[in-house]
Amino acid sequence: MKLVWSPETASKAYIDTVKSCDLYHESGVAELVSAMAAGWNANFIVETWSQGGVLATSIGLAVASRHTGGRHVCIVQNEQSRTEYAEGMVKAGMSPEVMVGEPEEVMDQIVGIDFLVVDCKRKDFARILRLAKLSSRGAVLVCKNASSKSASTFKWRSVLDGGSRRLVRCVFLPVGMGLDIAHVATSGGNSGSGTKRWIKHVDQQSGEEYVIRT
Numbered sequence: 734m735k736l737v738w739s740p741e742t743a744s745k746a747y748i749d750t751v752k753s754c755d756l757y758h759e760s761g762v763a764e765l766v767s768a769m770a771a772g773w774n775a776n777f778i779v780e781t782w783s784q785g786g787v788l789a790t791s792i793g794l795a796v797a798s799r800h801t802g803g804r805h806v807c808i809v810q811n812e813q814s815r816t817e818y819a820e821g822m823v824k825a826g827m828s829p830e831v832m833v834g835e836p837e838e839v840m841d842q843i844v845g846i847d848f849l850v851v852d853c854k855r856k857d858f859a860r861i862l863r864l865a866k867l868s869s870r871g872a873v874l875v876c877k878n879a880s881s882k883s884a885s886t887f888k889w890r891s892v893l894d895g896g897s898r899r900l901v902r903c904v905f906l907p908v909g910m911g912l913d914i915a916h917v918a919t920s921g922g923n924s925g926s927g928t929k930r931w932i933k934h935v936d937q938q939s940g941e942e943y944v945i946r947t
Contacts, residue, residue, distance in 0.1 A: 743772025762909035767793030775848035795827035840864040853884035862892040880911035
């Protein structure tokens with residue numbers, strides 16, 4: 734099995750996220766991430782969220798999961814964060830699963846992730862990437878706020894084990910506070926094969942155009 738790109742699903746999720754995130758201003762991050770998760774037909778979407786953070790990306794991922802019929806889980810650090818996150822998502826008409834705890838205990842409970850978004854403002858974001866149990870189809874890993882100080886020394890090789898995980902390709906996009914994206918193949922699949930495609934994204938605020946090779 735492998736990740737297969739669907740431009741039609743990506744487009745629908747992108748448009749729906751634009752509508753759902755009309756009140757938020759996150760420089761196109763939510764729309765882009767939503768389109769990627771939907772376009773790759775992600776069955777299991779996982780994200781991290783920190784108290785006080787913007788919910789736009791979370792809304793975008795929830796929209797994507799609706800289009801793919803997949804599962805969307807958010808990992809938060811404490812009960813206070815869970816309450817704030819859940820209340821905000823309910824107001825937006827979304828109801829994803831929320832898990833509370835440290836990366837080691839939470840990641841041990843979830844298997845088969847094929848789309849993972851971590852916030853680089855969390856000091857433990859690299860550990861979460863290392864502990865994630867990825868799908869046999871491979872996975873797309875996204876680091877948002879990748880221009881933050883905590884991500885300044887991060888390298889994708891640090892979260893690969895050299896055996897069951899293989900980096901297919903990665904790209905850094907100057908969207909929002911930076912998106913560092915990697916496509917990772919696992920020993921159970923051949924997600925590195927197939928025809929490569931190009932995805933065009935236009936930042937709604939600046940008007941800048943980005944092209945992503947998938």
